[in-house]
Amino acid sequence: MGQEKALPIKIQGVTKTYGSIYALNDVDLDIHSGEFLTLLGPSGSGKTTLLMVLAGFNRPDCGSVRFGEREIIRMPPHKRDVGMVFQNYALFPHMDVAANIGFPLKLRGLAKEQIRPRVDEALATVQLEGYGARGVDQLSGGQKQRVALARAIVFNPRILLMDEPLSALDKKLRERMQIELRHLHEKLGMTTVYVTHDQREALTMSDRIAVINDGCLMQLDKPRAIYDQPANAFVANFIGESTLLPVDQNGGAPSFGGVALKLAQGSADGELLLLRPERLIFLDDDDRAEFNRFTGVVREVVYQGESFLVYITLAGGYEVAVRSVSQRHSIAAAPDVGDQVVLGLHRDETVLIEGSTDGGMD
Amino acid sequence: MKPQPVLSVGANAKALRKDAQRERLLLFGLSFPALLIVLLVIVVPVGWLFWLSLFNDAGVLSTYNYSRMLESKSYLRIFKTTFNVSFLTTLICVLIGYPLAYFLSQISRRWAALGLIAVLLPFWTSLLVRTYAWLVVLQRKGLVNQWGIELGWWETPLRLVHNLNGTLIGMVHIMLPFLVLPLYGSMRSIDFDYIKAAANLGANPTKAFWYVFFPLSLPGLLAGITVVFVLCLGFFVTPAVLGGGKVIMVSMKIETLIDLFFNFGTASALGVVLLVLTLGVLFIAHKLVSLDKVLGSGDGV
Numbered sequence: 001m002g003q004e005k006a007l008p009i010k011i012q013g014v015t016k017t018y019g020s021i022y023a024l025n026d027v028d029l030d031i032h033s034g035e036f037l038t039l040l041g042p043s044g045s046g047k048t049t050l051l052m053v054l055a056g057f058n059r060p061d062c063g064s065v066r067f068g069e070r071e072i073i074r075m076p077p078h079k080r081d082v083g084m085v086f087q088n089y090a091l092f093p094h095m096d097v098a099a100n101i102g103f104p105l106k107l108r109g110l111a112k113e114q115i116r117p118r119v120d121e122a123l124a125t126v127q128l129e130g131y132g133a134r135g136v137d138q139l140s141g142g143q144k145q146r147v148a149l150a151r152a153i154v155f156n157p158r159i160l161l162m163d164e165p166l167s168a169l170d171k172k173l174r175e176r177m178q179i180e181l182r183h184l185h186e187k188l189g190m191t192t193v194y195v196t197h198d199q200r201e202a203l204t205m206s207d208r209i210a211v212i213n214d215g216c217l218m219q220l221d222k223p224r225a226i227y228d229q230p231a232n233a234f235v236a237n238f239i240g241e242s243t244l245l246p247v248d249q250n251g252g253a254p255s256f257g258g259v260a261l262k263l264a265q266g267s268a269d270g271e272l273l274l275l276r277p278e279r280l281i282f283l284d285d286d287d288r289a290e291f292n293r294f295t296g297v298v299r300e301v302v303y304q305g306e307s308f309l310v311y312i313t314l315a316g317g318y319e320v321a322v323r324s325v326s327q328r329h330s331i332a333a334a335p336d337v338g339d340q341v342v343l344g345l346h347r348d349e350t351v352l353i354e355g356s357t358d359g360g361m362d
Numbered sequence: 363m364k365p366q367p368v369l370s371v372g373a374n375a376k377a378l379r380k381d382a383q384r385e386r387l388l389l390f391g392l393s394f395p396a397l398l399i400v401l402l403v404i405v406v407p408v409g410w411l412f413w414l415s416l417f418n419d420a421g422v423l424s425t426y427n428y429s430r431m432l433e434s435k436s437y438l439r440i441f442k443t444t445f446n447v448s449f450l451t452t453l454i455c456v457l458i459g460y461p462l463a464y465f466l467s468q469i470s471r472r473w474a475a476l477g478l479i480a481v482l483l484p485f486w487t488s489l490l491v492r493t494y495a496w497l498v499v500l501q502r503k504g505l506v507n508q509w510g511i512e513l514g515w516w517e518t519p520l521r522l523v524h525n526l527n528g529t530l531i532g533m534v535h536i537m538l539p540f541l542v543l544p545l546y547g548s549m550r551s552i553d554f555d556y557i558k559a560a561a562n563l564g565a566n567p568t569k570a571f572w573y574v575f576f577p578l579s580l581p582g583l584l585a586g587i588t589v590v591f592v593l594c595l596g597f598f599v600t601p602a603v604l605g606g607g608k609v610i611m612v613s614m615k616i617e618t619l620i621d622l623f624f625n626f627g628t629a630s631a632l633g634v635v636l637l638v639l640t641l642g643v644l645f646i647a648h649k650l651v652s653l654d655k656v657l658g659s660g661d662g663v
Contacts, residue, residue: 057558077561078570090559094577103573104563151563 005189006034007068007158009054014063016049016215023049024060025215031193032207036185038194040202041212042238048163050212051195055161056080067159082159083152083190087167089144091136097123097147098132104155122150125184142173149181153188160185160192166201178204199239203227211235233355236274243320244272247352254352257316261292262347270352275345277309277323282335283344291344296320298339308334312341408637415630427631437615441635444611447526447601448594451533452541455590458534459541460583466542467549478546481539489536493603496532497523500604524606532600540593541586548582549575588647595640612636 009031016024023046031037039047052058054065056077065073072080091100101122102115110118123129126146131139139147145165152160165181166174182205185192196202202209203223211218211226211234219231230236233244247254247261249271254261256273283291296314310322322343324334335341418426431437462481466474484492499505500522507519522528552575560570598613605611612632619629 055558055562057561076566077558078564078566080562081564082562084559084562086555086559088553088555090553090555092556092559092574092578103560103565107564107569107573155564 004033005156005158006191008033009159009191009193010064010066011050011054012064012066014050014053014060014065016046016053016058016060022046022215024053024063027063027212027215027217029210029217029220031191034189034191035207036182036192036194036205038196038202038206038209039212040196040199040209040239041218043197045212046215047195047197047212049215051161051163051193054159054193055082055084081155081157082161083155083157084161085145085148085152085163085165087163087165089148089165091139091144091147091151093136095136096132097128097134097136097139100136100147101132101151101154104151108155118154119150122154125153125187126150141169142177145169145177149184153184153190156190158190160188160190162192162194164196165194167196167198174201181205203239211238213238228349229351230274230353233272233353236272236353241277241321243275243318244353244355245275245314245318245320247271247273256292257294257314259293261350261352262290263350263352264348270354272353272355274351274353275320276349277321279349280320280322280343280345282322282324283342288344290347292347292350294320294343294345296341296343298335298337298341300337301334310335312343314343411630411633414626415628415634417627419625419627427627428635430628431631431635437632440610440612440615441639443609444595444636447529447533447609447611448591448597450526450530451537451594452587452591454530454534455537455541456583456587459538459545459586462538463542463545463549463582464579466546467552474546474550478543481542484535485539489599490603492536493532493600496528496535496604500528500531523604525608526605528604528606529601529609532604533594533597536600537590537593540589544585544589545579545582548585549579552578584647584650588644592640592643595636595643 009029011027011029011031014024014027015022025046027046027050029050039050041047049058053060053063056072056075060073063073064071067080067082092103095103098119101119105115105118119132120129123131126149128143128146128150131143131147136144136147145168148165152162162181166177169177178201194202194205203226206223208220208222209226210220213234219226219235221229221231226235227240230239230242236242236244245256247256247270248258250260254263261273281291283293294314296312298310299313299319300311302309302311307323307325310324312320312322314320320343415427416423416425418424462477466477469477497504501507502519502521504522506522510516510520522531556574556578557570560574561567565573596613597611598617601609601611602614602617605614613636616629616632619625619632
């Protein structure tokens with residue numbers, strides 16, 4: 001094993017077709033050494049295909065993948081030395097927990113007395129001390145997940161791949177494991193590529209997110225940038241809730257409904273205005289110059305526990321949703337159906353996106 | 363904590379209990395005809411067989427039939443032959459059948475179904491017809507010898523039939539499906555992710571096979587081996603026709619004893635010993651993997 005704990009991954013021009021369908025369409029992606037990168041996309045987007053290309057289980061039609069300096073596109077999976085956590089864990093049912101975790105060490109020719117302490121260490125890392133002698137079918141879902149993780153990291157791989165590892169867990173456990181995986185990554189420092197279709201999971205865990213759809217990379221950026229400044233209508237719709245309104249360009253002075261828009265810095269291009277429910281507020285006076293203003297009529301109010309979702313029909317027939325936090329003292333402020341309201345969107349959160357209203361909608 | 367309700371007096375308790383009882387009865391009723399047949403066709407005759415084996419030629423109660431078996435070298439030889447033939451047949455079936463089942467389990471289900479039909483095809487013709495067909499193919503001037511000599515592979519006709527060779531060829535042919543079917547089922551149920559995981563952890567294809575695939579296919583393999591071996595122990599037609607009288611198995615001896623000598627006592631004793639040995643084989647198989655897996659689907663996971 002080399003000195004460094006992690007390796008960068010350089011993906012260039014990777015294409016995979018099934019008949020006339022592009023599972024991966026000329027994908028370029030640079031993954032930094034030691035970063036936690038999430039491949040995020042709907043099912044069938046190609047994110048898992050890309051992960052399988054990295055693991056060596058899917059042979060692309062063309063392209064290049066390098067781990068560090070080394071081209072690995074033709075290297076068989078067993079020589080790649082990457083850890084992987086499978087979606088269904090793939091723990092060997094005929095081996096106990098210790099044998100599962102020790103398996104990669106055994107394959108690397110380590111003696112029994114060398115394997116033992118490293119298995120124990122890996123078990124401690126995933127907080128399962130003393131579980132070595134358990135059978136795989138005696139474990140709960142969360143424990144299986146941890147054992148699979150221990151098996152994937154026990155041989156100190158410099159790259160760790162994870163294929164929706166938390167999708168089989170219930171919501172509470174999933175949220176706890178997200179934080180744990182994040183801490184584990186910080187501790188071990190290996191380059192991690194994580195596949196999920198859960199946008200919240202991606203936002204929670206990642207250093208950067210690569211949004212993938214139809215085999216193409218739609219956007220690659222930090223979670224905040226992905227959420228605040230989506231590159232296109234697909235990303236805006238897929239991540240978070242959003243409404244996209246068509247904007248009149250007017251040759252560089254964009255307006256909506258005849259009123260000029262005050263824009264965030266560096267967001268003059270684009271034909272669509274991004275409205276997220278939690279970024280809109282109700283305005284009741286006229287003197288707030290930093291806000292863009294939209295007038296409309298309340299169509300429906302939905303109580304959702306921590307918040308209200310208020311559906312409003314804007315002039316011109318467009319529907320938008322506004323989220324307002326449901327604190328007791330503000331309930332009185334929640335409007336009634338049929339009320340005339342004025343919505344405000346702060347100029348720093350007024351972002352235009354390229355595309356058309358019907359493009360990229362699911 | 364809420365106090366536990368008294369179950370017997372809750373609403374509808376009696377009627378619900380009755381419903382459950384009726385369902386159990388119905389289930390038993392469905393299995394009753396089969397149980398009855400098993401009782402009449404297997405348990406009763408086997409008991410009668412055992413009873414018959416306890417009388418000597420003069421019709422007196424004795425253990426003569428059994429002691430004779432231990433003393434006479436010829437009976438010992440027959441049992442040895444039976445186990446030998448069964449062992450060799452099973453071994454050859456494994457050597458041919460494992461790769462076949464493996465191949466079928468790795469291709470798409472549609473092609474695999476075709477392959478399985480090909481394996482099962484012989485079942486649709488009569489056992490006797492198939493056995494005599496082998497006789498035609500394998501005899502001195504049969505197809506195999508004709509072609510072999512014409513192609514210059516060998517000069518004098520090979521002795522392929524009327525001996526152990528013929529017996530084994532015929533029996534392997536008939537037994538192969540019994541090995542391949544449970545093995546195929548067991549292999550199909552092995553999640554390919556296990557093999558992927560093994561590869562990812564550093565196992566080359568050979569190691570992935572021996573460390574992961576093979577152990578997971580073992581329940582199916584043992585199921586197949588057990589079925590083939592047990593069926594071989596009692597096999598009659600094929601060794602009788604293709605063995606040419608040189609390969610005497612227990613079932614053939616029983617037939618001779620009854621047909622020629624009308625010796626029901628010894629024949630019954632042979633039957634009882636064979637049954638006990640067969641049960642012994644099943645017991646050992648049960649020790650290796652639980653019996654429900656051997657007799658069941660051979661589900662590997």
